[in-house]
Amino acid sequence: MDVAEYTEHDATGLAELIAAGKVSAAEVHDAARTAIESVNGELNALVGPLFDRPLRHDEGGRFAGVPFAIKDLVLHAEGVPQRAGSRMLGPGVPFPYDTALMARFRRAGLAAMGVTATPEFGFNATTESVANGPTRNPWDTTRSPGGSSGGSAALVAARALPVAHANDGGGSVRIPAGACGLVGLKPTRGRTTVAPDYQDPLLGLGVEFAVTRTVRDAAGLLDAVHGAEPGDRYLLPAPASTFAAAARPPSGTLRIAVSTAAPNGAPVDAACVEAVQAVARALADTGHTVEEAAPAYDVAAFDEANLVAWCSFLADAAYGIAAVLGTEPSAEVLEHTTLACAEHGKRLSALDLYAADRAFNATTRAVAGFFTGYDLLLTPTAAAPNTALGHLDADDASLDARGWYDRLFAFAPFTALANVTGAPAISVPGPTSPDGWPVGVMFLGRPAAEETLLGVAALLEEALPWADRRPPVVAH
Template structure:
């Protein structure tokens, strides 16, 4: 009766539990069986803690909206007392935390049955998930020659493979939206500071990083965002308050919107024709729904912002690695090549560069805000683009073996060329989403990207739900998922 977990979203599974048609233990059995059957081909689920999950069920799960639904944490952040973490790195392998992070406490209160973690690249700085600590790359369930994305690549692969119906992720430069695009899922990055970072961190990458979720349905993301939204005590800043909540917002469509269409990169370069076609088809769909769609490009300094992003992340990477080394040598058996390169790059920066780079991304956020402001700019409600400039890359293209960190990020074949859209909205702090609306000739998913003004999460997720109703994607399943 349970069938394949991936054929149902988390809301439907929670309904089965609430009606007594299936038990949390039976759902966990199904998830663990899927791990055994499918995980060897994709290498997505790690650090399984079945005993912890069984004890949580036995003790009585909270009566939340996802009571009894199997769940996985990204193996980066989401600190949890009962779930040790490698954080994607041999240097941090088997880290144990003295208590739960605010985000995990809120996720746990929804009633989910957390039973393990999902793979992540070292430091979260990759668009592919191929960390050495897991013994091999994480692969795309649609075609295992291709990457599932990063840095939440394990989460995307686990959901697309039908191991779980949804999973935790995080996004500092597209790390939820890139796997969503690569794996045929929905991924939503909230407005900066919408979700808590504490108590183990004050902010991530100067406020550019935030938690999120990989889901098959918009409603699962909406309900989980509502459960987790709000600053934790002592947070350095807050997001604008929600008017009604994400779940209420998706119950009705938004007003008719002014949509800016970008079928190139934000600096005008061509993208893969198959990806461009998916963007243009989405524009037609939005027009058919009554929205006004106009070709437009935001006038912003994207290259300057990307250089600032690269420097901020290098400094953050160096800080974490130096602290964990605690005086030990930075050897290649502990730290991967691109991370060593990030540390080396950080050492070349002037001591004032970090604050200069933070100032640059703040200035960029104001540039982008004008594009959405009817008083100082054209006043668009939504910016439509691709999520990635091409279909999912082959495994190995973004290997962490290189020590040329700057080229890895900003070179002509680097991550920003592959993913020129996502990090823009980490820098500006705006809400943005990837929707699985296209498919390559080879059967790989293609994500289409929507972004909205700062604080307009409810409007954006309402639009996503309207698109989901008009062009449903849930029936499409990766071959490995059956």
């Protein structure tokens, strides 16, 4: 298999070729290695070199032999160093065990080839760090691929990988999916396990999954890895049949609310507004009920609670790792805003955490009430198609914790609502911008309603297809 043939197939297609004996897994891995190496010099999407050989995986799994990569945050594989995008961890700290989801990725047959870049501890909507430098968007290498799963998204968008691990605490699957022209599904809280390291990472905001190029890959992968582990806090209903079966245009009429106004009042780029409007027209043309509406909730309380969640998470990470390593959090090992947020988090009290929990509850109840009248909410994924590299500089010494939060969520004002409510959301490509960049549109659904999201995404994959789009930087 040469690279040109390899890049034409999504994960499902590659798995079918391998299962049918039309190509060997080893040939696919060789093509993937060449493909990754052909673009990584421009993209800087990897942390460290590729593995000498793919990690052990089940040769009988649904995606047996399909190349894959692990984001350098939260999920980890036995013996593979993790750096979390931070100088604090130096060359990386290897864990002596797989996380439960990593074990499921292995059982699905995914062949991990390497580790992808993330910003420091994931608290950025771009993938730039002092430790690893900037990761670049294959559609325009002066622009960001989004964050915090930008390393994974850049490689999948450049067709060097068909699928890669990603996680999402405020939009980190969906923002890079939008910026890179991919499918980014954030499952319902608890749909994918975070065992054994967490119960509710980021006070319940954090979810693990992947970025893909096709809807069928997102659905098939969710079929392969969803479900609880013993001790998990959540036990969700299984799909009526399979997620893969749900990934086709819905037969009934959906009630879809549309909003292009940022809840926090941030300006929204015209290209994002126009992409949402084009998608809304396509949905109306296929018989769905579409109208302008948005849930009402206390945005100021929401933002304050979200800041508390992130700063307490960063304090736990920075001070916890420092205690293990016998060091101190400082500007020598942490970026300025990471340290500012960690210090803010250290000053929080138990009363602050309970206040955040009350605000999250009030938001969740308000949004749930809104969804008694609608099946989906359609918005832009972000307030602009992407950002210039350097715009979201986490080492900006002029910013305190709140200043950094406000800068991030001016670019990404739509995504965090799904994290706070625990509901599923998906970003898919809309029409491209006048500059030729991908523009993501996002659907938020009811809890445990991934089937509805996958169905409407499949409809758009047919009505406004993106499969033939190629970025300027593409594997060769």
